[in-house]
Amino acid sequence: MALEPAQIHWQAQVPFATEFGDSYFSQQDGLSETRYNFLQHNQLGQRFAELKSNDKLVFRIAESGFGSGLNFLATLQLWQQNWAGQAPSAELHFISFEKFPLRFSDLQKVHHVFPDVAEQAAFLQAHYPPLLPGWHDLYLPQANVRLSVWFGDIQDGFKECDPSAKVDAWFLDGFAPSKNPEMWQPALFQNIARLSHAQTTFATFTSAGIVRRGLQDVGFAVHKGKGFGRKREMCFGQMAQLRQYSDKAPWFSRPSSVPRVQTALVVGAGMAGAAVAHTLAQQGIKVTVLDQADDIASQASGNLAGTLHPLITVDWNLRSRWYWAGYQATLRRLQPWLATGQVKGDLSGLIQLAQADGKLQHHWQQTLQRLAVPVSVAQWLASSEVQEKLAMPECPAGLFYPQSGWIYPRSLVETCLAHANIEVLCQQRVASWRYLDEAWQVDTQRGRFRADALIFASASLDNDINQTLQTPMRPVKGQVTHLSAEQVQTPLPLAVTHAGYASPTATGGYVAGATFEAPDMGTELSHAGHEHNLHQAQQNLAHWLKADAITEQPLQAGRIAFRPTTPDHLPVVGAVPDWGFVQHSYLQQSHTKAIFHYPAQHYQPHLYVSNGHGARGLLSVFLAADIIAAQLFNHALPLAQSLYHASHPARFAIRSWRAGKG
Structure with missing residues (x-):
């Protein structure tokens, strides 16, 4: 699994590959x-x-x-x-x-x-x-x-x-x-x-x-x-x-070329919608963003802090590779914005604690060794090293990610949406949409809009939209707890993840979270949710909070949002198929024919989705935007073919059919 770096030796100023006995030039x-x-x-x-x-x-x-x-x-x-x-x-x-x-x-x-x-x-x-x-x-x-x-x-x-x-x-x-x-x-x-x-x-x-x-x-x-x-x-x-060469997965083939897009409508003003809008605006597209809420970043994108680090697994599996591509795409956007102060946050390091679980510690160490993970990406820290970095006693061992950390999501959304080619309209709940005269017509309770392309990035609560698009979204409630500097015993210099996470914020306070409460759809902050978050923090960072931060009644500061999750924990990204074609050409056909017998996928013209980003939105929204832009402009995909297939909007229906269950 791990890469084997080149072994070279030099003759004068010419490098030779030791394994091949040949010069590089x-x-x-x-x-x-x-x-x-x-x-x-x-x-x-x-x-x-x-x-x-x-x-x-x-x-x-x-x-x-x-x-x-x-x-x-x-x-x-x-x-x-x-x-x-x-x-x-x-x-x-x-x-x-x-x-x-x-x-x-x-x-x-x-x-x-x-x-x-x-x-x-x-x-x-x-x-x-x-x-x-x-x-x-x-x-x-x-x-x-x-x-x-x-x-x-x-x-x-x-x-x-x-x-x-x-x-x-x-x-x-x-x-x-x-x-x-x-x-x-x-x-x-x-x-x-x-x-x-x-x-x-x-x-x-x-x-x-x-x-x-x-x-x-x-x-x-x-x-x-x-x-x-x-x-x-x-x-x-x-x-x-x-x-001529036949496509090995015609049901995931890319959309064919269509007339160039000049205008676009994006439904959703959270991180997913803002990332798509900004990416298209950078290409000269005039973008109108519609959101049903009173303000932008109304769901998880409105949290005080979100953590960002790669997902490293011992087998470097499909999800790890997808989110690694997403991590790279996000860093490319964030690093310049952080340097100029346009986005608030800190990517100078994040620690993922292994708690006191010796089995988990062994697993993580084995992962780093098997993959030969470079120290620039992740490195193992003993308990004493974690304590030194956090200036806090009694901390468990864990992984340190040098280029990771926390971001204030709203500042990211605001920076994306501030582009001159973007107009944002709130209180615009989508009632219907249809393709008419080579453009998408979208009706809201406040007006009618038309554009060449339509992108839905409306998260998990728009059930009617998700059912029509056939995106299997499941909303998962998450409550976070806000803490002031006065409630903290030892200031936290870096973001820390464990079973939950703890992070500094742009306001000078801290946030701890988050609960996973499905199928609860309640919107009221709960004492139980706060107690869960603070108990997780106390278990892993025993000297972070003051004692009365945990026992204090009532606990009021916090926030609730709903994460859009999918059955395979990967987002749903890209051009939306023509579902009638999918039904007729694949699902109603035998799944055992030779591949070349199946036609290439058909798509609804310039209709796209970016959804299902779950708790890893910071890792995925910019890669999702790049995928949509590549399809829209007929550019090369920004990720491996298997990863493109893994987040394709038709994957759930196709997997079931190919397994003989359709």
């Missing part, structure tokens, strides 16, 4: 080799220049070995030179696969050899992902560049690629076929062809017969060229005979 001039083999023979200079005069929105490059990132650095430099003095009108999306990623210290050492790309190397070093398996997305907004790196076996990475995100140019790198035969297999070439289009080009440093024949067999025209330096030959070419 030419011993003569690695940067010139990259420019000659990959940039020149894919004609990138010319093709980048042509983007200025055509309407192509994304230029996508994929490579078969990230290594030190030298190919990416050279490509990024050429991209920046192409757009010098002007904002890029297209996006560069660079995809790479790496089974044995370099440790950060090795990466720095390699980059030091190439001062010509020092500016680009500084970006990569600043954003280099932790060595955890799966996709990692890095963004350079000012250059309109996205780098997607897969850490793990390339064949597993290919399975997780968005099949609709076709590649324009391939860099077939990696170690020589004679030294790395495991990679240069027929499946590699088949997947390259599957992700290509009719104008896709490739270039590779090698002219080995297995590579030439493999590319020819899947439809590429292959040409030989003079090799770089001492190498006699290299290969390059273009797709000549494009073949």
Whole structure:
């Protein structure tokens, strides 16, 4: 499960992979080799220049070995030179696969050899992902560049690629076929062809017969060229005979392209709705946000503090990977806003206590070891170390997350909704909606609204909406307890989670919570709820509260909200299917046919949902917004294919049918 970092040794200024006995680049001039083999023979200079005069929105490059990132650095430099003095009108999306990623210290050492790309190397070093398996997305907004790196076996990475995100140019790198035969297999070439289009080009440093024949067999025209330096030959070419490949999960296939959206309606002014609204507004869409309450952030988004940390499990399961992608998406948004004070909170650390349960402590330690979790993500703290960080005696051991902490959700909602392209209207309960004359018409008790796209992010209490959308939401009541500084014995410097959580707040006080009370739908604060929250805090942080904070009667300060939860504890995100089509094309058909017999999914035009974020909304709402934006603008998905399927709105119906229960 854990990644195996590259083991390298140096000969002069050239790194060699110990396992493969091969160098990462030419011993003569690695940067010139990259420019000659990959940039020149894919004609990138010319093709980048042509983007200025055509309407192509994304230029996508994929490579078969990230290594030190030298190919990416050279490509990024050429991209920046192409757009010098002007904002890029297209996006560069660079995809790479790496089974044995370099440790950060090795990466720095390699980059030091190439001062010509020092500016680009500084970006990569600043954003280099932790060595955890799966996709990692890095963004350079000012250059309109996205780098997607897969850490793990390339064949597993290919399975997780968005099949609709076709590649324009391939860099077939990696170690020589004679030294790395495991990679240069027929499946590699088949997947390259599957992700290509009719104008896709490739270039590779090698002219080995297995590579030439493999590319020819899947439809590429292959040409030989003079090799770089001492190498006699290299290969390059273009797709000549494009073949059709069937979708492995047609019921989850992406929406087909539809007319470009200029306006959108978002129903819901909590974190989910605000994240979607801001993401679309950033793309130039005029957004109207409708909410039935008197004010924004009326449910859990109105709590005084919400905690944020990744979900790390010993098997790095589907939920862990989904929320890791969400964690990365959230940090990208929050870190700049926290730095400027637009959002209130603190992401300088969070402690997850293991309480006095020795079994749980062993499990967490085993998880860190098995996954080889980098200390930049999570680290184990003994009881004495936790006590030192919290300046508080008698604390149990636990996990410390250095880039995690607490956020004031309302400040996040306000920052998102303050965008100039967003208008917010409260006291607008949706009564009906329909698609009419290529636009969505929404009626509320106060008026009628029209827009090209409609997104529901209305949480769990809009039962009529959720039933119509077929989103299985279950509202779970949560009560939190508000505490003043005077009720605290020892100030809490960091957010702490245990069976519940305790956190500082933006007001100078603290919050403890939260209860999980289903199916109770009462809205009155209860003594029992406060006692539960304070008892949990006292059990785990014995010296945090004063004695009378627990015995004081009556306890009045607190808040109740309802979390929208789903049966599998993942949100429901993306384009809403045409449920009549789902019924006819899948649920009424045998579930045992060959995959190619089933048609691709059909969707209601530009109708989307972002719901079911439960208690982990801070981890998920921005990734959900990115998924919706990718579908709406026909961009590459911001997460692995299996994770996209895992949060698809049709997944519950499809799972039941595929299991023979439909």
